[in-house]
Amino acid sequence: MLLSESKLDGKQMASLTFFLPDLSFLPKILKSNDLHLLSVFISYSNTCCLLQDCTFFTRKEILRLHGRYHEMAPNVVPMDYTKDPDVKLPMQLIINMPELKENPFKERIVESFSEDGEGSLSFNDFVDMFSVLSEMAPRELKAIYAFKIYDFNTDNFICKADLEKTLNKLTREELTAEEITLVCEKVIEEADMDGDGKLGFADFENMISKAPDFLSTFHIRI
Amino acid sequence: MSQLPAFTLRVPENTESDGQEPSPDNEGALHSSFCELIEEQSSLVAGAIEMELQERSREPSALLPPLDPMATAGLEPKQGEQHPGYATTLRILANMPSHTIGRSRGAIISQYYNRTARLRRRSSRPSLQQLSHTARPSLRQYDLESDPTNATLADKQSLLAKELLSLPPAQRSQVLLEVPLSLEEKRSLRRQLSQRRSTPGLRVHSSEPTSPCAWCQDCIVLGCRTLWYRFLALIHAAQPWHYALKQISGRFGSSVLSYFLFLKTLLLFNIISFLLLLVFVVALQAAYPPAVASPRPFTGLELLTGAGSFTHSLLYYGYYSNTTLNDPSASSPSGSTSPSRATQLPYNMPLAYMFTIGANFFATCILLMYSMYHSFLKSYRVGSSTGVLAIKIFSAWDFKVVQRHSVKLQSENICTQLKELLAEQRLRSCPLSLPQRLRHITVLLLAWLLALGTVLGCVVAVYYFSELMHMVQQKQGAAAGSVWLQEGVLLALPFVVSLLNTLMPHFYNLLAAWEKQDSPEAEVYVAICRNLLLKMVVLGLLCYQWLSRRLVCSAKECWETCVGQDLYRFVVMDFIFTLLDTGFGELLWRLILEKKLKSKRRPEFDIAQNVLELIYGQTLTWLGVLFAPLLPAVQVVKLLLLFYIKKTSLMQNCQSPSKPWQASHMSTVFITLLFFPSFLGAAIFVSYTIWWEKPSETCGPFRGLQTIYQTPKVWVELLEESNPNIAWFGWIPQYLVENTVFLFFLTGMVLAVIYFNIQVLRGQRQIICLLEEQIANEGEDKKFLIQRIHCIYDDKVHCA
Secondary structure, eight states: OOOHHHHHOOOHHHHHHHHHHOOTTOOSSSSSHHHHHHHHHHHHHHHHHHHHSSSOOOOHOOOOOOOOHHSTTTSOSSSOOOTTOEEEEEEHTTSSSSTTTOTHHHHHHHHHHHHSSSSSSHHHHHHHHHHHHHTTSOHHHHHHHHHHHHHTSSSSSSSSSHHHHHHHHTTTTTTTTHHHEEEEEEHHHHSSSSSSSOOHHHHHHHHHTOTTHHHHHSSOOO | OOOOOOOOOOOOGGGGOOSOOGGGHHHHHHHHHHHHHHHHHHHHHHHHHHHHHHHHHHHHGGGGGGGGOOOSSSSSSSTTTTTHHHHHHHHHHHGGGGGTTOOOOHHHHHHHHHHHHHHHTTSSSSOGGSSSSTGGGGGGGOOOOOOTTTOSHHHHHHHHHHHHHHOOOOHHHHHHHHHOHHHHHHHHHHHHHHHHHSGGGGGGOOOOOHHHHHHHHHHHHHHHHHHHHHHHHHHHHHHHHHHHHHHHHHHHHHHHHHHHHHHHHHHHHHEEEEEHIIIIIIIIHHHSOOOOOOOOOTTTTTHHHHHGGGGTTTTSGGGGGGGGTTOOOOOOTOOOOOOSSSSSOEEEHHHHHHHHHHHHHHHHHHHHHHHHHHHHHHOOTTOOOOOOHHHHHHSSTTTTOOOOOHHHHHHHHHHHHHHHHHHHOOOOOOOOOOOHHHHHHHHHHHHHHHHHHHHHHHHHHHHHHHHHHHHHHHHHHHHHHHHHHHHHTHHHHHHHHHHHHHHHHHHHHHHHHHOOOOOOOHHHHHHHHHHHHHHHHHHHHHHHHHHOSSSSSOOSSHHHHHHHHHHHHHHHHHHHHHHHIIIIIIIIIHIIIISSSSSSOOBBHHHHHHHHHHHHHHHHHHOOOOTTHHHHHHHHHHHHHHHHHHHHHHHHOBOOSSSOOHHHHHHHHHHHHHHIIIIIIHHHHHHHHHHHHEEEEEEEEEEEEETTTTHHHHHHHHHHOOEEEGGGHHHIIIIIIIHHHHHHHHHHHHHHHHHHHHHHHHHHHHEEEEEEEEEEEHHHHHHHHHHHHHHHHHHHHHOO
16 A cells, blocks of 8 residues: 555644645646545545534544554554544454453443444444543433443443442442442432332432533543 | 332243343333233222322331331342342333433434424424333423434444434534444444535425525535634644653642643733734833933843833833824924835834723733633532532542652542541531630620731731831932842832741631641632732732832832832732742752651642732732733743642652642632732722823823823814714723713613522522422322332232
8 A cells, every 4th residue: 555655654644634725726747646545635534524513622632533543553544534433443453452451441431432332432432431521521421421421231221230340340349249239229219210110311310410520531532 | 318129020031132232123122021920910909009098198217117028128139038030120211211221322322313303393292192102201302202213223334314304504513523423333423424514405494484594504604614623723732841741640649730820821812912002002111212311231130020121111101202203294203205115004002002001901801701610610610518428539530640649649638538527517416515615706796806916917018018118218318228238128018028928828827727727728718818919909009009109119200110110019029929939838848858757748739829929920010911911921920830830840849739629610619710810909909090090201102191081082082073973982081981870781681680690599499309309299199110020910810
């Protein structure tokens, strides 16, 4: 591939595209290699426009994210995204990112944003994940995905088993079994409104709306 | 409320093929299966229900016994009693429309279609007669089964796209951003939107009149929004501290990060003040310097004392002229020709000075109120007193923390906090005995008395020290000492005040350790209260001394410059003592802990204390801006240096905080503290000086006037003299600003608005209680229905 041979890294690409204006009036004396590069940049910036409208990131940040996605698997991820290549990175690679490596919920986070249910993320899912976890995403959107993350058995409810797993991951199993049971019972008592013994999405969202810190803690800086 | 009976519903097998996520095509099928069942058996069991209802109304406790064979004690049924239909029932319940939000794509798209339709129609609920009665009352507005053309996912998507097109562009982009669909689907939706927008025929669907007015408005709103986002992106891109903050939050979490964000906010305020003063006051005076007596040579001491060669410089009030700069009528008394440069406008320096200071305070006030509003909006929720444990579990984990050691510490923190919460709840169920409570109250009272006593003691100490310094200065004035000694004496009072401000908080920490408050939050509040009280009372005494000028600056002719110099010294001394505190408190303490005591613990970053120091420094700047217009620049330099020094010290010497800290709540408290005693106090001081104090005769832009406030009056009189037509202009200050009736009226309006908001809040709390009751009742209804259905099925099976 022409681009991978040209050995441009994400930062250079980002800076070039940032300054690139409308190129229709370019002189024809440019070599075909450069033209190909530039045409990829133009179409890439169109893709970025599309992505920019659907996520909370600016074009520069999307390019930076692409750089990060690419450096996880440079042989698999292409630099050219014009034809929307169907490339997915497996979960093992994503959860080794420095931002996610030490997070106890890293598998659940990646699974919640994965479209194929096995935890592999395409670039769109990757951008979506960091967009929802960014500063600018609204509370409702974050609540939806937080509910998905804490619902370990994916049954659309946060039941007692899910709560126990959450607690164990939070405290690294430092609490005794009796304390865990007590805490789970108290949580369900506090948050369950319709009395089915589990937390549905409405209960979860109601409780999250009372948590002022949720927006600032459910946030990953990339 | 948390008891769950086992379900024994046996459902025909074809509905089980839905699996976890039903395809949107089958949603209708699920509903109709319930519907048929109930209709089929309702006549059969109507009689049975009536009998049971009569039984229940007689014996409310009989609710449980008839259900005992199906009920279990715990939240989940035990293995032996699990009915084969249990999983099916749960799966069906999980696929109810209210539970599939966020899961089934069809449900999300339908929900957002209805939401945007509602936005378009601006009606809250369609009337009940229009829709079929099988839908749950709360779901009738979802239009799920009453829209027969909504069969496939593609249809739903195109419907949503059509609805989105009819929205104004600003709302459209907002809805697109907030839909919880995957990014690929959002992109396809957006592609559909742009395709449809290019075909003009489809715009007929919009119900809003496409008048040129509305179209113009849309364009303007969209254009402004785009510009605003570009501006924000520029600011984000221009941030030099993005990675530094990421490092800090990665290692120490949101609590310590809030200090650095507060520092950034203060930096922004000071930069704005500095730019305002630079453009309107300082730069122009620098271009037209007044004639000054021989300037003294620069020695290094000026940076500390602000006196010496700095006295007659742009830094202080005394340098600024009281005339109109570049006035063509006054410039050439000797009759020379017009100046060689192009037209130059005359510039009324006193007026500019006063109005710039006023604009400065006004802009800061607006910015502060906006920050407070924003902060309050994020952290305050109506009726949010319950659910502490649940909130803690779901929002305590800070996803920003990435370092292994910090993550481990965070786990330990959360564990400790949970244990504390459990212990607290246990304690609440068995409160302290009377002698213990009495002892606790006595200890609290004693601690508070001690704290107030120390505040009083510090104030008296500062007062007597300033008297002492006054006597020393008088003696020195008589005798001719060295310059260094003379200047050094000036530093003594700031030194003592800063020393007290640095040492007393440590004393209050010891007091708090002896006191042992109930909760860590109460500890933080009490510490903040005491520190703030000390700082504000000492500042109050100093302000009184500056205004009365009995002990400080009594002999000087140009008292404003003297006060400005004093404030400059206070700012510099505060900076030096912050550095010393960082050095001794953090660096030295860590070395002692490591080398002498050989413990692995490191000192912690005391967030409250550091933020209060920032507030104190900012108060000094605001107090001094009238007397030393370049003081915001000094504060900017100080804050920049402070950021890097604090960050370095934090990274090298400190560990993550071990106590819980509600970051957003405390940020609101700090911004409020910045506004209420700090900014308002400074504004009152400056207003008093402008309104009542007589400016000095020999220096400054207001020399010769009775008060600074007379400047605009003089200017208005000048205007009236030159042009009698605008005599009405003088009407404004006389009838609006100085008239008490108007101010009374304004205050009355503000109080009315506050009262109205309080009543609205009270009403909202009541509504929340009612809604919670309603949800609990619906849950009971659901349980009842399911039990009925089980009974029906069992009867059906037994009969068949």
